[in-house]
Amino acid sequence: MKVPVVDNSTCVDCEGCIEVCPEIFFRNNAGMIQVKDLDSYPEECVDEAIKYCPSDCITWEDE
Template structure:
């Protein structure tokens, strides 16, 4: 089973850490909240790094 990175917008505090750290995956969208625009922009190991850095723990894996 594969998985895709996603953001729990309800939990997000808009700190922009994900977009600053990995702009090849995340960008800031409407209402200054991040969005995943390129889920394959970096490997899963790098995604795990930003998950650990996220102060709101709102970057998650969703099953495809």
């Protein structure tokens, strides 16, 4: 299964991914963008977040 991953070391905290895919991305208690633990991730939505990420910090990884 493909899983979206956020590299918080390069994330600029624009929250664009949260705006595009609030069902997948959220800001955790530490204030960092995180991916929700889901059984599957809608590729179209994640690809849209990847497309609009200004720091290119969102990628797909095989689990």
